[in-house]
Amino acid sequence: MSTVINLDQSIVFLGQFPALTGVTMSIDQGEIVLIKGPNGAGKSTLLHLCAGLLPMRSGTGTVLNFDLQRQRMELRPHIGLLGHRTGLYPDLTVKENMKFWASAYGSNDNEIDKAMAFFGLSGRLESVRSQNLSEGQRRRTAFALLLIKRPSIWLLDEPYAGLDDNGRELVNSCILQAVEAGTTVLIASHQINNIGKSDQRTLQVKGGRITIEPEEPSKGDDHVS
Numbered sequence: 001m002s003t004v005i006n007l008d009q010s011i012v013f014l015g016q017f018p019a020l021t022g023v024t025m026s027i028d029q030g031e032i033v034l035i036k037g038p039n040g041a042g043k044s045t046l047l048h049l050c051a052g053l054l055p056m057r058s059g060t061g062t063v064l065n066f067d068l069q070r071q072r073m074e075l076r077p078h079i080g081l082l083g084h085r086t087g088l089y090p091d092l093t094v095k096e097n098m099k100f101w102a103s104a105y106g107s108n109d110n111e112i113d114k115a116m117a118f119f120g121l122s123g124r125l126e127s128v129r130s131q132n133l134s135e136g137q138r139r140r141t142a143f144a145l146l147l148i149k150r151p152s153i154w155l156l157d158e159p160y161a162g163l164d165d166n167g168r169e170l171v172n173s174c175i176l177q178a179v180e181a182g183t184t185v186l187i188a189s190h191q192i193n194n195i196g197k198s199d200q201r202t203l204q205v206k207g208g209r210i211t212i213e214p215e216e217p218s219k220g221d222d223h224v225s
Contacts, residue, residue: 004029004153004184010059010068012049019045023207024061027186028213030179032195035188037205043188044083047155051081064152080151082159086142090131090145094121094141097130098148106149113145119170135162143171152177154185160192172196198215 005027012020022043027033036042048054050063054073061068063091065129066075088097098112119140121159130138139162146154154175158169187195194200204211 001029002029005061005063007049007061007068008059009059010049011057012045012054013057014045014054017138018057020049020150023049023205023208023210025203025210027184029184030182031184032175032179032200033184033186034193034200034202035205036190036202037129041205042208044157045082046209047081047157047186048218050153051079051155052076053081057199078152078154080149080153081155082142082146083157084161084171086130086138087145088130088138091129093127093129094133094137095126097141098144101123101145102148105149107150111148115147118147119144120173136164136167139163140167140170143174150178152183154183156185156189157186158189158191159187160189168192200202 005025007025007062009017012024019071023042023046035046037043043071049056049061052063052066052068052075055072056068057071063075064078066072067079068075087101089100098116102108102112105208107194108138111219113122116126119135121141121144125133128137130141133141139159143159156175159171163171168191175187175195179185186221193202
């Protein structure tokens, strides 16, 4: 597999604060990488750097062969970042949100229908305005939008927030299917250690650096608080 993310001593400041203090990592196509670490360690900043949303103060980095110093705008259409904001317009219904973003992504009605059906959004929920959805329903809709965008890399920041057990299973199934098709997935989450793929990796972030790569827990150890 080819390398799709390569960072070497990447430093990122948020204002005057060094949020990443020298990250070095290499991620191959089709990998699932879990990113662990305490609050404020730099996990979200790392994902935003890989999405081309934050500039590097120093160091080098490429994502999908786009240079993070010079080609961040060109990179962004190829990345799917799902963070605390879902990207939904509150006054639009689920179906209207899907159609709006599908027009931007070049997706068709069949792709919309499949994505909505996968996440249980077909039928009654189609006509519900997103501002009236539960947190879990909004999260499912955001994942459906990710499916129709078809990005090469998924960057997921606490993707299980607000989801029940069924929702988490749907997300894990969605991730595994995407990886089988060659998508690369980075997940920053406190809520899960294993999503059912034996060769996934875990990176530990502390103080703005990747410090260790701990051994994976057994598959029976699914959820952590």
